[in-house]
Amino acid sequence: MKGAIKIGRIAGIEISVHYTWILAFLLFTWLLASAFFPQSYPNWSAAAYWITGALAALLLFISVLIHEIAHSLVAKARGLPVKGITLFIFGGVSNIESEPDKPKVEFAMSIVGPLSSLVLAGILYGIFLLVPAQDSPLGAILRYLAIANAWLAAFNILPGFPLDGGRVLRSIIWGATGNLVRATNIATTVGQVFAWLFIGFGVFQLLAGNFLGGLWIAIIGWFQWRR
Numbered sequence: 378m379k380g381a382i383k384i385g386r387i388a389g390i391e392i393s394v395h396y397t398w399i400l401a402f403l404l405f406t407w408l409l410a411s412a413f414f415p416q417s418y419p420n421w422s423a424a425a426y427w428i429t430g431a432l433a434a435l436l437l438f439i440s441v442l443i444h445e446i447a448h449s450l451v452a453k454a455r456g457l458p459v460k461g462i463t464l465f466i467f468g469g470v471s472n473i474e475s476e477p478d479k480p481k482v483e484f485a486m487s488i489v490g491p492l493s494s495l496v497l498a499g500i501l502y503g504i505f506l507l508v509p510a511q512d513s514p515l516g517a518i519l520r521y522l523a524i525a526n527a528w529l530a531a532f533n534i535l536p537g538f539p540l541d542g543g544r545v546l547r548s549i550i551w552g553a554t555g556n557l558v559r560a561t562n563i564a565t566t567v568g569q570v571f572a573w574l575f576i577g578f579g580v581f582q583l584l585a586g587n588f589l590g591g592l593w594i595a596i597i598g599w600f601q602w603r604r
């Protein structure tokens with residue numbers, strides 16, 4: 378991806394950050410520090426909201442990175458060359474150089490992302506329950522990340538090709554029919570329908586007064602439709 382800076386390697390996978398990621402980081406920090414945390418925890422200091430907001434936003438993107446690493450590790454284990462992972466404004470992408478040649482490989486490679494987010498959500502929620510002061514910034518971050526990871530799992534398992542769920546759907550149709558072209562066509566059509574549902578829902582939210590949330594959902598839908 379053009380405009381991305383390499384920040385390091387994890388398990389032999391090159392990790393890069395695209396400049397648009399900074400915008401997402403600032404936006405999430407601002408939303409968390411000025412709205413989400415003050416609404417749920419009204420008694421903190423201003424500094425506590427901003428530090429907790431920035432930390433939670435950073436950890437959210439580390440969660441996205443873990444999700445992508447899961448995809449890349451399974452791809453590598455099945456012999457597919459992985460160029461690296463790039464974090465950008467809408468999350469993360471794994472740059473896997475070739476397409477899987479068997480439906481089973483695509484299925485494993487795709488489902489492991491949402492599964493890892495779901496497991497992470499469970500672990501974080503478990504730790505949250507063990508924290509003595511659940512209203513403290515630590516408790517708040519754990520709770521927020523548990524919810525965010527559960528959403529990440531739920532969003533990615535939607536059958537909107539090329540989201541993970543769309544790839545899972547394609548691999549199942551591919552496995553059942555033995556026809557990759559037909560499976561791709563069906564998964565793409567379902568994906569387009571989901572993209573339009575996203576755009577429609579986003580516009581509806583926007584008109585209902587949820588401006589930022591609505592705009593965000595509509596842009597994600599548009600981004601997915603364009604692919």
Ligand SMILES: [Zn+2]
Binds near residue numbers: 444448490491533541
């Ligand atoms: Zn994924």
